Amino acid sequence: MMLLSGDPPRSRVLTLILVVIILALAATPFLFPGAKALNVAAKICVFAALVASYDLLLGYTGTVSFAHTMFYGIGSYAIAIALYGMGANWAAVATGIVIGLPLAALLALAIGLFSLRVAAIFFAMITLAVASAFQVLASQLSWLTGGEDGRSFQLPELLRPGTVLISKNLFGFEVNGRILTFYLVFAISALMILALLRVVNSPFGRVLQAIRENRFRAEALGFRTVFHLTYANCLAALVAASAGILNALWLRYAGPDTSLSFSIMLDILLMVVIGGMGTIYGAIIGATIFILAQNYLQSLMGVASKAASEAGLPLLPGLLHPDRWLLWLGLLFIASVYFFPTGVVGRLRHGRGDKSAGTPH
């Protein structure tokens, strides 16, 4: 209870699903052999933290930001450029963190102060414009960022796959640097999600929810809404940048496609809404569903597309082509905004007749 900041999942089914997801993630290196399963599990961890930080903005303060991938990208690029430039050592990792995190926070502060000075309605549009400019900048400054190719780099000795920590004959499993990296990603993501849970259940988090419900009234009650919103922005940016660092460490690469592109922003949006806005737990569920679908549904669609084209149906093969999986997720997204705006978590909680589930409007 202390760990969850007094905000348990509040639904037996939800608790069960969460426990299964977390246990499965924790045991992935031993349960599911192969590089793909481990990659998927690491991606779920990173995205769960990233989406939870976005939920702090979207679900708890009701502001739509399109610049979240920018902060994610800043974290990724900071660590990648540091490790690329300084060589594979821990000093470089520290440099990347020390430069990346404050940079993200400062930029979030600047955007927050600037766009909150102007009409609040501009926020989504301004963040979209800033993020797209940043993306162009990152792909053009190729001497620093490697342009479209991005930057590949080596990890410090301890985290490399070649480093055997516990040899196979001890437990029957080999624990190498890759698995250590996975647990690093897993642990830090879990810590960040727990920290976010702490934030949203603190008095500060309550004020954020008050601002979401009625900004004018929150202001009338004497809360400095600009301060709270900017602070929430910076916190979300910090977590997003940390998630970016984890992602780059896992992939040993940072590039526009893996850390900055607009499609990642849409992915995050889909995950938050499908999982459930304003719940934090929704982030874990949304990220799991989405990334599993991204990695395994596509092959299923390929089979369906082939079957449709063999049956000679018009149009369907194109619509079912594996590259068009976003089409179906987009439809799912619209349907879930329409029919269950509280997402999977809200549904599960509501099913138990619990009216206190977060329902942002």
Place this chain on the structure above:
Amino acid sequence: MTELAASDPLPKPKRDLAPILLPVALALAMIPLVGSPSTWLTLTAASLAMGMMIFIMASGLTLVFGLMDVLNFGHGAFIAVGAYVATLVFAPFAASVQADSLWLNLAVLAPAALLSMAVSGALGLVVERVLILPVYGQHLKQILMTTGGLIVAEQTLYALWGPQIIPMPLPASLRGSFILGDVAIAKYRVLAMLIGLAVFVAIQLVLNRTKLGLLIRAGVENREMVEALGYRIRRLFLGVFMTGSALAGLGGVMWALYREQVHASMSDELTVLIFVVVIIGGLGSIGGCFIGAILVAMVANYGGFLVPKLALVSNILLMVAVLMWRPRGLYAVTSR
């Protein structure tokens, strides 16, 4: 304040000229920086043409927001759909497009543009009924819904036409430039300017000289009052939404011809540009949108010529500068 008698005409509202002078001042300030007058003229013509195209695409968005407080993040989809529909007309009549006869070219171009507008407008009807009607008055859900709509529209375009870039050659008689002395102005840019100006004048005439326009302007200022007077503002809004979508389709055709290619991702690229224009102009203001579009195009053209590296972030810098000066855009029309 002097007392007004009942029979006196209403005092004319003060004209706010500063925003209009802004692009003029910017253009004049660029003369010494660019150096050669002929280059300056070419650049200015290019920015005016680009600005007109952006204006056509952005005008619908700003009206929709102003009238009904709806943030449409899927506006870019109408642009892409318009461009794709035009390729449908262009492909079977490739010979007429390449024929060196202005009338034969226009005989293909005009129906293509009209069909694009019709399809985009019809799509606007569907989008308004299906996506926007259920979420009136809820900004957060509007943004989510329309973003979802953008994803679906883009993916459908990919599914129907494939992911490759479709070339869209300019009609033969619109290629090349008018040469005046040592100034070269591309023919197509002149056409784009003329169409843009015509759209601007038409919108202004409808808004300022007809009863329909009066209702729209009244709705922008105070929706409830217009409803209380017995007008069905939802229907009015549907009309504005469809017109805006159709204009976005027209803009899409023009932009595709300008770039001579069509791709579904053009909606992403242009959405950002349009947002910057709409924010600069002040949400809901057609005049502001017009000036904003020209400013954005000028900064892109002059900036691209003088400091190519700066062109990447020039839009953002322009937006920041304008919002520092007027936090609600050049013309703040709505009371929101």
